Amino acid sequence: MNSEINQDNSRRDFLKTAAVATLATAACAGIACSCSPKKAAVPQKVKLLSPEGEIVEIDSAYLNYQEHMAIVSKLEAREGIAGKRFVMVVDLARCKNARKCISACQKWHYRPEETEWLTVKLMKDSDKGAPYWFPKQCFHCDNPPCVKVCPVDATFKRQDGLVLIDNDRCIGCKFCMAACPYSTRVFNWDEPKVPEDLRELAANPETNIPARVGTVEKCDFCPDRARDGLLPPCVEACPNGVFYFGDENEDTVTNGDETISFTQLIKDRAGYQFMEELGTKPRVYYLPPKDRQFPVERGYENLPDKIKPRFKEIMESIPGKSGI
Amino acid sequence: MELNRYQQEAFSYQRPFLEKFGSKTVIWSLFFLGWISVGAYALYLQITKGHSITGMRDNVVWGLYIVNFIFFIGLSYAGSIIAGLLHLFKVPWGKPIVRLAQMMTIISVIVGPIFILLCVGRFDRLHHLFIYPRIQSPLTWDVLAILTYFVGSALFLYMALIKDFAVYRDAKLNIPKWKQKLYKFLATGCRGVASQKRHLILSQNLLAIILIPLSIMVSSILSWIFGMTLRPGWHSTIFGPYFVLGALYSGCGALIVIMWVYRVRYKMQQYFTDKHFVYLGYSMMVLAAGYGYFTFSEYFTSWFGSAKWDSEVINKLFSPKEYGWWTLFANAAGILLPIVIVAIPATRKRNWITFAAFVMVMALWVKRYLIIVPTLETPALPMEDTRIAYVKYSATWPEWALTFAGVATFLLFFTLMSRFITVVPVSDLEDPALHPPFPHSRKPIQELTQPA
Numbered sequence: 001m002n003s004e005i006n007q008d009n010s011r012r013d014f015l016k017t018a019a020v021a022t023l024a025t026a027a028c029a030g031i032a033c034s035c036s037p038k039k040a041a042v043p044q045k046v047k048l049l050s051p052e053g054e055i056v057e058i059d060s061a062y063l064n065y066q067e068h069m070a071i072v073s074k075l076e077a078r079e080g081i082a083g084k085r086f087v088m089v090v091d092l093a094r095c096k097n098a099r100k101c102i103s104a105c106q107k108w109h110y111r112p113e114e115t116e117w118l119t120v121k122l123m124k125d126s127d128k129g130a131p132y133w134f135p136k137q138c139f140h141c142d143n144p145p146c147v148k149v150c151p152v153d154a155t156f157k158r159q160d161g162l163v164l165i166d167n168d169r170c171i172g173c174k175f176c177m178a179a180c181p182y183s184t185r186v187f188n189w190d191e192p193k194v195p196e197d198l199r200e201l202a203a204n205p206e207t208n209i210p211a212r213v214g215t216v217e218k219c220d221f222c223p224d225r226a227r228d229g230l231l232p233p234c235v236e237a238c239p240n241g242v243f244y245f246g247d248e249n250e251d252t253v254t255n256g257d258e259t260i261s262f263t264q265l266i267k268d269r270a271g272y273q274f275m276e277e278l279g280t281k282p283r284v285y286y287l288p289p290k291d292r293q294f295p296v297e298r299g300y301e302n303l304p305d306k307i308k309p310r311f312k313e314i315m316e317s318i319p320g321k322s323g324i
Numbered sequence: 325m326e327l328n329r330y331q332q333e334a335f336s337y338q339r340p341f342l343e344k345f346g347s348k349t350v351i352w353s354l355f356f357l358g359w360i361s362v363g364a365y366a367l368y369l370q371i372t373k374g375h376s377i378t379g380m381r382d383n384v385v386w387g388l389y390i391v392n393f394i395f396f397i398g399l400s401y402a403g404s405i406i407a408g409l410l411h412l413f414k415v416p417w418g419k420p421i422v423r424l425a426q427m428m429t430i431i432s433v434i435v436g437p438i439f440i441l442l443c444v445g446r447f448d449r450l451h452h453l454f455i456y457p458r459i460q461s462p463l464t465w466d467v468l469a470i471l472t473y474f475v476g477s478a479l480f481l482y483m484a485l486i487k488d489f490a491v492y493r494d495a496k497l498n499i500p501k502w503k504q505k506l507y508k509f510l511a512t513g514c515r516g517v518a519s520q521k522r523h524l525i526l527s528q529n530l531l532a533i534i535l536i537p538l539s540i541m542v543s544s545i546l547s548w549i550f551g552m553t554l555r556p557g558w559h560s561t562i563f564g565p566y567f568v569l570g571a572l573y574s575g576c577g578a579l580i581v582i583m584w585v586y587r588v589r590y591k592m593q594q595y596f597t598d599k600h601f602v603y604l605g606y607s608m609m610v611l612a613a614g615y616g617y618f619t620f621s622e623y624f625t626s627w628f629g630s631a632k633w634d635s636e637v638i639n640k641l642f643s644p645k646e647y648g649w650w651t652l653f654a655n656a657a658g659i660l661l662p663i664v665i666v667a668i669p670a671t672r673k674r675n676w677i678t679f680a681a682f683v684m685v686m687a688l689w690v691k692r693y694l695i696i697v698p699t700l701e702t703p704a705l706p707m708e709d710t711r712i713a714y715v716k717y718s719a720t721w722p723e724w725a726l727t728f729a730g731v732a733t734f735l736l737f738f739t740l741m742s743r744f745i746t747v748v749p750v751s752d753l754e755d756p757a758l759h760p761p762f763p764h765s766r767k768p769i770q771e772l773t774q775p776a
Binding site for chain 2: 114119120121122123124136145148149150151152153154169170171172173174175177178179181182183185186187188189190191213214215216275278280303307310311314
């Protein structure tokens with residue numbers, strides 16, 4: 001309880017400082033702009049709440065509009081979004097390997113083709129079992145083996161459940177990659193191709209943009225979008241609503257189309273965690289591929305041509321199929 | 325420093341090595357430097373072009389560098405355990421070989437960690453290990469352990485050297501002034517007075533008592549970098565003792581090989597006698613049996629239990645299409661060969677034992693490869709969608725070049741060091757007439773005092 005109050009206080013303190021800073025900047029800008037002829041062009045007043053709780057009016061020209069990208073300090077990025085416990089549910093019955101999630105993820109994070117944070121595996125649990133498509137991103141484990149082994153605290157667990165990486169601190173020892181049993185992490189073996197205008201951005205563990213050579217990166221559940229109230233691109237891009245993203249504290253998850261109770265969904269559809277026997281306590285839950293909406297072969301067509309042949313054996317083993 | 329007749333003899337034999345470099349040494353040193361410069365070029369490429377020029381990829385994130393790291397660090401730990409035990413138990417025949425063991429310790433504890441640096445993606449951020457240390461990480465334990473161990477073993481070597489430095493200082497060697505001054509400085513005013521000798525013995529005893537458990541600790545910590553992960557083939561309780569024994573075993577073999585080289589190159593048959601080879605051979609045989617037992621337990625339990633992920637690794641190791649032949653080599657040459665060669669009286673000879681030791685050290689390097697790579701090549705999830713280069717590891721030439729550069733550095737250090745200090749400790753040698761080195765030798769005095 002005590003810590004909660006403290007947290008609240010520190011958050012309030014932070015907001016206060018932030019607001020004061022904003023006002024101060026606005027005031028300074030006001031002085032600076034007072035001689036500018038453009039000022040008169042927008043004579044619109046905006047009402048703002050001051051730190052003391054008073055409503056003040058400010059000329060809108062003095063306000064500095066920020067792009068959608070939430071700017072957080074490194075400290076904030078390490079603490080996480082207060083009161084949240086992010087969780088994801090993946091409905092295996094709906095996945096047909098459309099691979100839209102992958103391309104959306106790559107695009108949002110400016111990933112080159114060869115470093116995928118999100119992959120879709122073809123799983124086959126037993127000899128007689130039928131294969132199914134298995135999207136896999138970082139599980140943001142509650143007992144993360146990767147965080148345990150990091151020698152420099154470059155990868156860390158936040159209060160909102162996310163496991164993130166500070167690529168400004170990572171020394172590239174790759175110990176976390178060896179420790180992660182789910183092969184989630186990727187390494188920048190070369191100087192990554194980052195668009196010109198992003199190269200100079202300050203390191204932000206919530207986006208990992210720009211990527212840096214010799215460091216580790218992985219799926220981050222897009223906390224920068226969560227701060228703006230948006231869903232991760234993989235969730236939005238999926239044509240079949242495979243991914244449900246949400247907050248465990250609110251007990252709500254959504255795939256963009258429907259918003260449902262997390263516990264109810266897990267209960268009704270027998271949700272499970274992948275390889276939970278390792279004790280990693282993943283924050284991603286899977287709904288078993290029962291009553292599949294698509295035949296598994298549909299996904300085969302969407303695979304990049306160069307890797308298609310490697311799926312041949314497993315595709316031919318599908319019961320009742322003569323092969324591809 | 326006053327020397328007895330036997331010590332005098334040992335010093336005058338080694339005196340020329342300190343005074344003159346010799347053309348052969350120059351040629352060897354240049355040869356090693358040549359290797360090292362190829363490695364330096366490879367390192368330059370790796371720094372400028374990125375780690376993509378190595379064979380390591382997202383799946384197999386560690387390769388030859390880590391293998392070499394374990395290999396050299398293993399030699400180092402063995403060196404100080406052997407030197408410490410020989411010192412503490414006052415093993416009479418151990419006197420001439422203690423320094424070789426200590427040299428091996430310090431040289432490989434310098435060469436080993438270089439490989440960790442090669443493996444790290446961001447050279448330039450190594451200071452993060454000290455400014456943002458995270459004590460939960462086995463890698464932090466290892467940094468602390470290796471640094472402690474480096475200081476300890478350097479002190480141990482130095483303590484054993486002080487009296488010898490005094491000997492070099494007093495001998496009026498025909499060497500440049502700076503070198504004489506350096507010897508004088510390093511001798512720290514040692515005159516061989518009884519109280520000085522007592523203090524030196526005391527501090528060496530203390531260091532030996534500290535270093536032996538420390539070697540066991542740091543060796544275990546090294547193993548825990550792997551053992552603490554959830555990977556099959558690594559995540560095993562036997563890993564700590566397994567690495568300790570593996571280190572000791574490979575180090576024992578390396579010591580035999582180094583002894584043989586010095587015997588041939590510097591004609592030191594008077595000090596590194598056949599008996600030394602046989603005695604170290606016995607130790608090697610016992611360690612081989614222990615290592616074989618551990619290896620068997622490790623493979624047998626995971627094969628018998630046959631958990632899905634575990635057996636994937638075991639199948640890789642034993643399938644002739646994958647690593648089967650290497651596994652066979654690692655175990656036949658790395659375990660059976662030394663046992664057989666030392667056990668049979670006909671082959672229990674200096675050259676045979678050295679041959680077995682050399683092949684065994686190679687096999688143990690392969691064994692380290694078999695510990696690291698097949699496990700990393702066996703992820704929990706299917707790999708069909710991963711780029712083919714990421715699935716299997718195959719080392720590229722820069723990695724090999726740097727591996728050989730590491731070996732060359734190891735050898736170069738030995739070459740240079742044996743021109744700076746006497747390889748056989750002078751002031752600690754005892755008169756074989758008064759202290760027979762081998763308890764049961766019938767003719768110890770003739771054998772030892774007359775150079776063959």
